Amino acid sequence: MMTDRPFTFELNAPGFVPSRYDNHIRRTISSMRGQYHDTAAYEAMAAEGDALLYEVYELARPHEAGELLHGISIVHPGRVGDEYYMTKGHFHTVLETAEIYVCLSGQGMMVMETPEGDWAVEALVAGRVLYVPPCWAHRSVNTGDDDLITFFAYPGHAGHDYGTIEQQGFRKLIVARDGRPEIVDNPRWGEKIMRNDE
Amino acid sequence: MMTDRPFTFELNAPGFVPSRYDNHIRRTISSMRGQYHDTAAYEAMAAEGDALLYEVYELARPHEAGELLHGISIVHPGRVGDEYYMTKGHFHTVLETAEIYVCLSGQGMMVMETPEGDWAVEALVAGRVLYVPPCWAHRSVNTGDDDLITFFAYPGHAGHDYGTIEQQGFRKLIVARDGRPEIVDNPRWGEKIMRNDE
Numbered sequence: 001m002m003t004d005r006p007f008t009f010e011l012n013a014p015g016f017v018p019s020r021y022d023n024h025i026r027r028t029i030s031s032m033r034g035q036y037h038d039t040a041a042y043e044a045m046a047a048e049g050d051a052l053l054y055e056v057y058e059l060a061r062p063h064e065a066g067e068l069l070h071g072i073s074i075v076h077p078g079r080v081g082d083e084y085y086m087t088k089g090h091f092h093t094v095l096e097t098a099e100i101y102v103c104l105s106g107q108g109m110m111v112m113e114t115p116e117g118d119w120a121v122e123a124l125v126a127g128r129v130l131y132v133p134p135c136w137a138h139r140s141v142n143t144g145d146d147d148l149i150t151f152f153a154y155p156g157h158a159g160h161d162y163g164t165i166e167q168q169g170f171r172k173l174i175v176a177r178d179g180r181p182e183i184v185d186n187p188r189w190g191e192k193i194m195r196n197d198e
Numbered sequence: 199m200m201t202d203r204p205f206t207f208e209l210n211a212p213g214f215v216p217s218r219y220d221n222h223i224r225r226t227i228s229s230m231r232g233q234y235h236d237t238a239a240y241e242a243m244a245a246e247g248d249a250l251l252y253e254v255y256e257l258a259r260p261h262e263a264g265e266l267l268h269g270i271s272i273v274h275p276g277r278v279g280d281e282y283y284m285t286k287g288h289f290h291t292v293l294e295t296a297e298i299y300v301c302l303s304g305q306g307m308m309v310m311e312t313p314e315g316d317w318a319v320e321a322l323v324a325g326r327v328l329y330v331p332p333c334w335a336h337r338s339v340n341t342g343d344d345d346l347i348t349f350f351a352y353p354g355h356a357g358h359d360y361g362t363i364e365q366q367g368f369r370k371l372i373v374a375r376d377g378r379p380e381i382v383d384n385p386r387w388g389e390k391i392m393r394n395d396e
Contacts, residue, residue, distance in 0.1 A: 004331055006310050006318045011300070012325035059329065065263045066295035066332045066353055097264035100351050102209070102300060112204050120204045127210035129349070131257065133202055134264045151327070153298050153351050155264055 016149045022060035038081030067156030075142040082175040089139025093159030096134040102151040107144030112136045119171045141174040143181035214347045220258035236279030265354030273340040280373040287337025291357025294332040300349040305342030310334045339372040341379040
């Protein structure tokens with residue numbers, strides 16, 4: 001039930017589950033088919049059960065430009081093959097809309113790119129604010145041993161475009177090399193570009 | 199210099215001064231003339247020097263609907279007479295725009311009201327998120343002994359309307375009674391309404 005009155009909620013609850021929320025979204029491994037580059041590792045994990053990879057607690061607001069949609073994102077620690085657990089990642093449907101993150105706990109990276117092929121990766125640590133400007137697709141990756149917790153807010157009219165990323169992923173992957181996160185090229189992204197260039 | 203690329207900054211610096219900012223706004227007692235109800239206490243304080251009441255560190259972004267203006271607000275502890283240090287408070291020029299606060303440290307209250315005369319006061323403590331819906335004017339009040347620190351974000355096209363509040367203040371004041379904060383009516387607000395009713 002949305003209110004027109006001011007409201008508050010607490011971030012410091014156990015596990016950073018906010019004391020108030022409207023929607024709880026759970027993304028399990030079955031919802032990430034085709035997103036991890038090591039498909040054999042993915043299929044082996046998926047066969048063992050539908051592991052929970054990340055969760056989002058959303059506060060509901062009208063989808064209007066003057067509102068701010070906001071909530072808490074929790075990416076659990078783990079890997080599919082050598083690739084760290086991550087969110088689906090998305091552009092905004094209204095491309096010219098920003099998003100702001102405050103990292104509350106954990107360690108990770110935000111992988112970002114523009115439709116023009118520009119890319120960026122920024123590290124996330126507790127107490128760091130990240131500004132994702134308009135037109136940058138973004139995906140949270142948990143490179144640590146604990147939950148990666150972020151508070152996020154974005155304009156109410158932004159919308160989510162998951163399809164573009166689902167087709168070819170991001171240009172860059174975050175993988176473990178000798179136990180440390182490294183930024184590497186996504187071979188699938190290149191293939192798609194090659195086909196487009198034909 | 200505004201960038202079109204993602205950027206980060208740290209909130210956990212000493213005194214919560216963010217590690218990156220574009221504007222530093224300092225509000226001293228001389229800029230708050232007419233805002234505190236005890237005018238004798240105000241004039242006595244102002245005569246002693248131009249005390250710093252609050253500061254804002256802003257990150258610059260284009261003033262467009264898809265952007266999020268954001269930064270850190272620091273209200274210092276203290277009182278003018280029995281009234282706690284507070285921000286000027288404002289409506290947004292585009293009234294139908296929200297603002298979101300994350301309280302990082304200290305203790306305070308957000309005083310809010312609508313053009314229709316509805317009002318609300320919410321307590322601010324570390325780890326609490328406050329959503330100020332569209333159309334609610336808002337003012338931060340520091341009721342504690344330490345700095346009140348909040349992270350804020352609002353739509354880029356919102357704008358600030360300070361004039362409406364400067365004319366008659368908010369309906370409610372936060373004053374010390376036996377050393378504790380209390381919400382009381384603002385007599386000046388009533389006078390103005392009386393005149394409007396004539």
